[in-house]
Amino acid sequence: MFVFAAASAATGQPASREAAAHASLVVIVNTQNPVTELSVGELRLILLGETTRWPDGRRITVAMRESDQAERDAMLRLVCNMSDQDFTRYLLHATFRGTLKSSPKVLETATGVRRFVFNVPGAIGYLRGDEVDGSVKAVRVTGVISPGPAFGLTLGTR
Amino acid sequence: MIVDRLAPQARFLCSCACSIVLLPLAAQSAAAQPTEEPQQIEQLQKRVDELEAQVKALQAQADSEEKRQADAAAESTREGAEGMRDMLTPLGLGALQIRGFNDIDFRTFRAGGQVNTFSLGQLDLFLSSRLGSDFSTLGEIVFEADDTNGLEVDVERFLLQYSPNDRISVAGGRFHTAIGYYNTAYHHGNWFQAATGRPFIFRFEDDGGILPVHGVGVTVQGQIPSGAAGLRYVGEISNGRRSRSPDDEPVQNVEDENAHKAVNVALLSRPTGIPGLQAGVSVYRDRLERAAQPTIDETIVAAHLVYQVPLFEQLNEAIFIRHTPADTRATATTSSFYSQISRQFGRGRPYFRYEFLDVPNSELVFANQIGRSYGPTVGLRIDAAPPVAIKLEYTRLTGSIETQTNGFTLQFAFVF
Numbered sequence: 001m002f003v004f005a006a007a008s009a010a011t012g013q014p015a016s017r018e019a020a021a022h023a024s025l026v027v028i029v030n031t032q033n034p035v036t037e038l039s040v041g042e043l044r045l046i047l048l049g050e051t052t053r054w055p056d057g058r059r060i061t062v063a064m065r066e067s068d069q070a071e072r073d074a075m076l077r078l079v080c081n082m083s084d085q086d087f088t089r090y091l092l093h094a095t096f097r098g099t100l101k102s103s104p105k106v107l108e109t110a111t112g113v114r115r116f117v118f119n120v121p122g123a124i125g126y127l128r129g130d131e132v133d134g135s136v137k138a139v140r141v142t143g144v145i146s147p148g149p150a151f152g153l154t155l156g157t158r
Numbered sequence: 159m160i161v162d163r164l165a166p167q168a169r170f171l172c173s174c175a176c177s178i179v180l181l182p183l184a185a186q187s188a189a190a191q192p193t194e195e196p197q198q199i200e201q202l203q204k205r206v207d208e209l210e211a212q213v214k215a216l217q218a219q220a221d222s223e224e225k226r227q228a229d230a231a232a233e234s235t236r237e238g239a240e241g242m243r244d245m246l247t248p249l250g251l252g253a254l255q256i257r258g259f260n261d262i263d264f265r266t267f268r269a270g271g272q273v274n275t276f277s278l279g280q281l282d283l284f285l286s287s288r289l290g291s292d293f294s295t296l297g298e299i300v301f302e303a304d305d306t307n308g309l310e311v312d313v314e315r316f317l318l319q320y321s322p323n324d325r326i327s328v329a330g331g332r333f334h335t336a337i338g339y340y341n342t343a344y345h346h347g348n349w350f351q352a353a354t355g356r357p358f359i360f361r362f363e364d365d366g367g368i369l370p371v372h373g374v375g376v377t378v379q380g381q382i383p384s385g386a387a388g389l390r391y392v393g394e395i396s397n398g399r400r401s402r403s404p405d406d407e408p409v410q411n412v413e414d415e416n417a418h419k420a421v422n423v424a425l426l427s428r429p430t431g432i433p434g435l436q437a438g439v440s441v442y443r444d445r446l447e448r449a450a451q452p453t454i455d456e457t458i459v460a461a462h463l464v465y466q467v468p469l470f471e472q473l474n475e476a477i478f479i480r481h482t483p484a485d486t487r488a489t490a491t492t493s494s495f496y497s498q499i500s501r502q503f504g505r506g507r508p509y510f511r512y513e514f515l516d517v518p519n520s521e522l523v524f525a526n527q528i529g530r531s532y533g534p535t536v537g538l539r540i541d542a543a544p545p546v547a548i549k550l551e552y553t554r555l556t557g558s559i560e561t562q563t564n565g566f567t568l569q570f571a572f573v574f
Binding site for chain 2: 041044045050051052053057059080081082083085086088089090092093095096097098101102
């Protein structure tokens, strides 16, 4: 769902948390998606699987990076106020309750996330700002309560 | 990037078109040959236009196929884009996902004739599967020991769900009734909940519970457009509980004892400004037809206020069960509430729960839980590993229900 670019755009290799320090995360969607802005609350509901459709009715597919990536940790902390373990447990519980219809897709690299969002019209992900290109659309995130960094990353609001 | 995405045929046609365009241009640049024939140039231009149209058609076809494959990849839990896998799908499994939950307990008893004992919990196999874009199914098959130490198998939940959007989701089958909060938040997997067991008002029917926690029928739920209020609704119609004899299976899986159906409606609010907060009310109505006795109207009203985030939880619920015989209209009201609080400290989560249940003597439906029971439960849950929880709990209840639970419980609960 969110693509957190922990990886160098050039190499596709995961970047260290130190290297990712002070970078900002950008929420991206497919270029066909008419959505241009999401509040943090809406983003949270999407990540948690409570909102499953875009306004045009298309199913939302969340793309996430592997666990133990600074970008993923930061996105979960900044948007859901959860650790990665909390989030995994939440997904399992939501599946058990029957409220989660589709769990997030996990991609190994930032390039993989970008390509996934490019190819899947209903996809949403996250990248570091310098990993976003014209193949995907950046979504403006509003209502960020905590502008401070988490795991060296902030949530971009462009 | 666009060229990379073209099919081989499109690339070939594109090359031809470029060559055809460049040739006349090269001829033009050779000004020494003023013998151009306008008709020939016109034919070449026409041919270029045709080739360009074919290139565009092939490109559109390739794009369409790519989108179709991408959508299919997004829906699939096994295959997808390069490097993609489903977060909750173990590698090698098919579309049918299976999760298991179990617990192993050791109990000591403070009073009564019971002895300290090891105890197997419920072996719960949870099945789920996507059936296309809008359909899904889930089920819980539980293996558990009965009072004679024999093992039996129960299908505790089995649902076919249709979820075309967030406003409505319809499911049919056997489900946990949406009475209050706990019954649908926690099912048969003890690993999820902080304590070793459910509040006694939410005990399962085959464990002495007094609520119809399971139903067989249809349930509808969804979001109500309400902005920051985050309203949701639940509506259920089911066979209700069996009441002709205490010895009967309480959940009417295949046959209703009467034509009257149980109806339950619930309204919930999850304010978007306060993540983790939920408040809700539910009203359940049924008619019980006991053998050779007057029918009884059953009304169950439940209200809850819950705040639950990963680090902290506070659960508060109150449930009132009203039974009114058709002949005397003398209503008996059973009251119950519980409050539970817990806080995560590293791997540890201490918790405290206080419960209260008051069944009046005039109650006609519950044969075994007459009277008042109340008391605290205190415990510590330690997550030894993400899938393994160790819980140590002490319960001290007063009243007729006390000998069923009082004492220490050590539980190992896990998911696999």
